[in-house]
Amino acid sequence: xxxxxxxxxxxxxxxxxxxxxxxxxxxxxxxxxxxxxxxxxxxxxxxxxxxxxxxxxxxxxxxxxxxxxxxxxxxxxxxxxxxxxxxxxxxxxxxxxxxxxxxxxxxxxxxxxxxxxxxxxxxxxxxxxxxxxxxxxxxxxxxxxxxxxxxxxxxxxxxxxxxxxxxxxxxxxxxxxxxxxxxxxxxxxxxxxxxxxxxxxxxxxxxxxxxxxxxxxxxxxxxxxxxxxxxxxxxxxxxxxxxxxxxxxxxxxxxxxxxxxxxxxxxxxxxxxxxxxxxxxxxxxxxxxxxxxxxxxxxxxxxxxxxxxxxxxxxxxxxxxxxxxxxxxxxxxxxxxxxxxxxxxxxxxxxxxxxxxxxxxxxxxxxxxxxxxxxxxxxxxxxxxxxxxxxxxxxxxxxxxxxxxxxxxxxxxxxxxxxxxxxxxxxxxxxxxxxxxxxxxxxxxxxxxxxxxxxxxxxxxxxxxxxxxxxxxxxxxxxxxxxxxxxxxxxxxxxx
Amino acid sequence: xxxxxxxxxxxxxxxxxxxxxxxxxxxxxxxxxxxxxxxxxxxxxxxxxxxxxxxxxxxxxxxxxxxxxxxxxxxxxxxxxxxxxxxxxxxxxxxxxxxxxxxxxxxxxxxxxxxxxxxxxxxxxxxxxxxxxxxxxxxxxxxxxxxxxxxxxxxxxxxxxxxxxxxxxxxxxxxxxxxxxxxxxxxxxxxxxxxxxx
Ligand SMILES: [Zn+2]
Numbered sequence: 192x193x194x195x196x197x198x199x200x201x202x203x204x205x206x207x208x209x210x211x212x213x214x215x216x217x218x219x220x221x222x223x224x225x226x227x228x229x230x231x232x233x234x235x236x237x238x239x240x241x242x243x244x245x246x247x248x249x250x251x252x253x254x255x256x257x258x259x260x261x262x263x264x265x266x267x268x269x270x271x272x273x274x275x276x277x278x279x280x281x282x283x284x285x286x287x288x289x290x291x292x293x294x295x296x297x298x299x300x301x302x303x304x305x306x307x308x309x310x311x312x313x314x315x316x317x318x319x320x321x322x323x324x325x326x327x328x329x330x331x332x333x334x335x336x337x338x339x340x341x342x343x344x345x346x347x348x349x350x351x352x353x354x355x356x357x358x359x360x361x362x363x364x365x366x367x368x369x370x371x372x373x374x375x376x377x378x379x380x381x382x383x384x385x386x387x388x389x390x391x392x393x394x395x396x397x398x399x400x401x402x403x404x405x406x407x408x409x410x411x412x413x414x415x416x417x418x419x420x421x422x423x424x425x426x427x428x429x430x431x432x433x434x435x436x437x438x439x440x441x442x443x444x445x446x447x448x449x450x451x452x453x454x455x456x457x458x459x460x461x462x463x464x465x466x467x468x469x470x471x472x473x474x475x476x477x478x479x480x481x482x483x484x485x486x487x488x489x490x491x492x493x494x495x496x497x498x499x500x501x502x503x504x505x506x507x508x509x510x511x512x513x514x515x516x517x518x519x520x521x522x523x524x525x526x527x528x529x530x531x532x533x534x535x536x537x538x539x540x541x542x543x544x545x546x547x548x549x550x551x552x553x554x555x556x557x558x559x560x561x562x563x564x565x566x567x568x569x570x571x572x573x574x575x576x577x578x579x580x581x582x583x584x585x586x587x588x589x590x591x592x593x594x595x596x597x598x599x600x601x602x603x604x605x606x607x608x609x610x611x612x613x614x615x616x617x618x619x620x621x622x623x624x625x626x627x628x629x630x631x632x633x634x635x636x637x638x639x640x641x642x643x644x645x646x647x648x649x650x651x652x653x654x655x656x657x658x659x660x661x662x663x664x665x666x667x668x669x670x671x672x673x674x675x676x677x678x679x680x681x682x683x684x685x686x687x
Numbered sequence: 688x689x690x691x692x693x694x695x696x697x698x699x700x701x702x703x704x705x706x707x708x709x710x711x712x713x714x715x716x717x718x719x720x721x722x723x724x725x726x727x728x729x730x731x732x733x734x735x736x737x738x739x740x741x742x743x744x745x746x747x748x749x750x751x752x753x754x755x756x757x758x759x760x761x762x763x764x765x766x767x768x769x770x771x772x773x774x775x776x777x778x779x780x781x782x783x784x785x786x787x788x789x790x791x792x793x794x795x796x797x798x799x800x801x802x803x804x805x806x807x808x809x810x811x812x813x814x815x816x817x818x819x820x821x822x823x824x825x826x827x828x829x830x831x832x833x834x835x836x837x838x839x840x841x842x843x844x845x846x847x848x849x850x851x852x853x854x855x856x857x858x859x860x861x862x863x864x865x866x867x868x869x870x871x872x873x874x875x876x877x878x879x880x881x882x883x884x885x
Contacts, residue, residue: 499862563863565826566825577874632864
C-alpha cells in the first residue's frame, strides 16, 4: 500500500467519524420546516413557523429574493417596500395593502416583537404578484416556491417502438444524480427546479411500466420503473434524457432502427426537432415533443386517507379504503378510453384538503373527480360545488380579486354537464343516481370542471358487502369514465 | 332490667337500620347523578322566560333521504340572537333523541348565535357537535342545510350563515361539509327544496 493510499484511508476514517457525530444534529435541523424558494439566481430556503396550526413565513425573509427591500415600522404598522411598491401590514388583521391593492386573507397577518411580518404560506402567490406583477408557483405539499418562469416542466413521451423508449425533454440542460437498480432508474435533481405535470403515469407497455414524480426535502425526483434493466442516455446538450432497454450483456446487439413510432393518444403536440443519437443506442430519429404543454388529464381525488379514515363502516372497513379502490378502477377505465388519469394519493397517506385542490390546480388538471363512500341510502350521489351566485356587493368589496371560494364559479356549468353525464351513465348501468349541489371541500377551490361522487351500497344488496363488491365498484368506475368521455365530447361540441 | 341478649339485638338492629339508610341515600344520589349525566346529552337550555310559541323546524330523515317541515312549541326570548339560538336548539333536540331521524354529535349544543348587520348570522357550536358528528357528504349536508333553513324560516333577514366551533373556524364538519365557507341562504334553500318531501 502506498503512503498516499494510507493517507486517503485515514482521511476517510476521520470523515466517517465526523459524519457520525454531526448526523444527529443535521437530521434534527432538517426536521425544521423550510420553504425552498427557486429564483433565477438559485435556491434559498427560509424557515416556516406554525401559528395556530397554520404555516407562516416572515416576509422579511422572502422579499430580498424579489428586489431591494426597505422597511419602516411605526407603532403597530410595518411597511415593507420592494423597489417602488410598498406594502402595509398590521398585526392581527385579515387584510393588508400592497401598492394600491387590498389583499384579503382568511387567516390573520401577525407581526412579532422584532417587527417581522408573518403571513400564511398560501398567500405568497398573491403577495408576490402584487409586489412584482408576476405570479409565482407555490407547491404547498413540498414547500417549494418557484418565481415566475423558473420552474422547468419536463415533457414526457413514450415512443412505442419495440422495445419502447421513454424520452424526457427539459427546457434547459439538466444534470441529475442517476441511480440505476435493474429496472428502476431514479433521477434526482437537487438544485434544479424540475417539475412534472402529473405525479404518476402508468403505461400499459412491455418495457416501461411507470414514471413517477416526488419531491423529497426540497429536491425533485423522477423514478422510471421498467420491466427489464434500463439504459439512460443524454442528448441535446443535456436537455433530453432517454430511457431505453439495456442491451443484454452477452450479445451486444443493438435494437434495430424503427419506423417513426406512434405516441400515446393524449401526448403533447409535436414539433419537428432532431435528436442526434449521441448517447442512447438504438434510438430512432423522431420529432421531439414541445415542452410546457400540459396534456389533458383527469385528477382523481380518493377521499380521506392516512390519519383521516373518513366514515368508519366497521372495525376494519373504512371509507378511505373504498375510495382508493374505486379511484384505481376509475383510473384504469379512463386509461382504457385513452384518457390519462392521475390519483392525488395512490396509497394510504394523509393529504390535507387544501393540498388536494392545489395539487389539481397547479398541475392544470382538465377535470377533477372526488370520491367518497357511505350512507345513508343506496346508489351514487353526484355532487357539484355549492357556489353562491356572485353577490355584486361582495364583488365590489373584493375589488379585482376573485374571492378564493369562487375560483370554481367559472367552471360550474361544465361541472353540471359532467354531473348530468355521470347520472345518466350510472342509470344506464342500473345504479341509482341523483345529482345535487353540496358545499363539499375541496370542490369550490378547484379550477376545472369538478364533481364529487358519494358511493352508497347498491339497491340489490344494501350492505357493506354490496358496497365492497368488485362488480358494483367496477360498474360505478365504468359509468364515471364513460361520463368523462361524454362530457368532453359535449365541451368540444360547445367549443366549435 | 333489659336482658343483655335483647340489648345486643337492639344494637344490631340499629346498626342495620343506619347502614340501610346510608345505602339508600347513596343509591338515590347515584340515580340523580346518572339522570344528570344522561340529561347532559341534550342541550342545556337556559331558563327562558315567556310563553311557548310555534316555530317551524326543517328536519332531516336519513332513512328516506328527505327533509320535512315540523311544527314545535318553543319558549323564545325577546332578543333576536337568543331566539335564533333557541330555534336551533329545538332542531338539535330532534336530532339528539334516541332513536333520532338524523344524528348529530352526542352532546351537541349551540354556544352562541350572533346576528351581524347585513344579514350575516354566525352560529358558534360546541365541540361535541362536530367531533361526534357522523361522517358522510349527505349526512353532513343534512345537518348544515336544515340548521340554515330552520334559521331562515324563523329569523327574518338572515342572508348568510357562518359556522364556528368553539369560537374558531373549522375546516369541515366531519370530513365533508365545508365550514370555512359563508353559506348563502338562497343557495341552501334550493338544495332544501330539492330534498324536501311534503
Ligand atoms: Zn368521504
